[in-house]
Amino acid sequence: MEPVKLAIIGGSGVYRLEKLKITGEHEIMTPFGKPSDKILIGEIGGNRVAFLARHGEGHLIMPSEINNCANIWAMKSLGVRRIISISAVGSLKEEIRPGDFVLPDQLFDRTKGRVSTFFGNGAVAHVSFAEPYCSGLSELIHGHAANLGIRSSIGGTYVCIEGPQFSTKAESRFYRSTGADIIGMTNLPEAKLAREAELCYATIALVTDYDVWKDETVTVDKVLATLKANAENVNRLLESLLSDRGVFECADHACWHSLENAIMTAPDKIPHDTYRNLELLIGRYVKP
Numbered sequence: 514m515e516p517v518k519l520a521i522i523g524g525s526g527v528y529r530l531e532k533l534k535i536t537g538e539h540e541i542m543t544p545f546g547k548p549s550d551k552i553l554i555g556e557i558g559g560n561r562v563a564f565l566a567r568h569g570e571g572h573l574i575m576p577s578e579i580n581n582c583a584n585i586w587a588m589k590s591l592g593v594r595r596i597i598s599i600s601a602v603g604s605l606k607e608e609i610r611p612g613d614f615v616l617p618d619q620l621f622d623r624t625k626g627r628v629s630t631f632f633g634n635g636a637v638a639h640v641s642f643a644e645p646y647c648s649g650l651s652e653l654i655h656g657h658a659a660n661l662g663i664r665s666s667i668g669g670t671y672v673c674i675e676g677p678q679f680s681t682k683a684e685s686r687f688y689r690s691t692g693a694d695i696i697g698m699t700n701l702p703e704a705k706l707a708r709e710a711e712l713c714y715a716t717i718a719l720v721t722d723y724d725v726w727k728d729e730t731v732t733v734d735k736v737l738a739t740l741k742a743n744a745e746n747v748n749r750l751l752e753s754l755l756s757d758r759g760v761f762e763c764a765d766h767a768c769w770h771s772l773e774n775a776i777m778t779a780p781d782k783i784p785h786d787t788y789r790n791l792e793l794l795i796g797r798y799v800k801p
């Protein structure tokens with residue numbers, strides 16, 4: 514199969530892409546189990562992309578249950594170099610309004626016990642994660658959003674909580690006091706695994722509400738209207754973005770070399786089974 518260079522992982526409210534002309538559906542089995550769903554391959558704006566619904570089509574998988582290792586490994590096996598994640602979030606700041614898009618540049622981990630690395634079982638690697646998102650890809654997305662007149666901002670910290678419950682008011686106020694900007698349940702460990710797989714990773718965070726810190730009456734009507742507007746805008750944005758060849762290039766090539774000096778284990782000490790499972794990721798650096 515010809516490699517697909519770009520993948521989109523859809524979150525809450527984005528289970529299919531309106532503009533995607535589907536040309537193939539792939540059930541991929543990985544050494545880490547099954548991905549969230551079939552991976553759809555199709556075209557938008559004349560360019561091929563892969564699409565995966567993070568929660569499964571029909572929303573069957575909660576954030577703690579997502580097999581992120583399988584999702585990222587499956588994308589890597591298709592030849593993907595860049596991932597755009599679409600994630601619904603709550604806002605922790607007055608000026609970030611429901612309906613806005615945010616391209617975060619930082620992450621704060623409040624998840625508990627999720628599998629957050631491909632390594633272990635006799636193979637150790639420590640990748641750099643100081644800058645968890647690909648700045649080049651985020652800037653490109655932000656530029657297209659601005660051209661389309663979508664209210665969006667670049668930069669900001671995404672707090673990733675375990676869920677599935679939303680925060681208490683005390684937690685929400687605490688996160689606000691740290692200066693964080695948005696709150697969601699899925700960017701970790703997805704971003705960590707994308708980094709270990711040497712993929713660019715950027716998130717389009719779709720703001721649905723003000724979390725619970727703001728004593729605001731949330732009505733179902735309001736939330737549904739925001740979700741609908743967000744879905745329409747994200748489809749417009751992706752169509753514009755994917756007609757741009759620049760989306761397939763990486764301006765800061767660091768993303769594609771994150772394992773270069775990160776693997777600590779002596780090659781001859783990596784157990785055979787571990788090597789076989791990791792070969793797709795480490796094969797260019799380590800030969801048994």
Ligand SMILES: [Zn+2]
Pocket residue numbers: 647648649650712713714763764765766768769
């Ligand atoms: Zn990158």
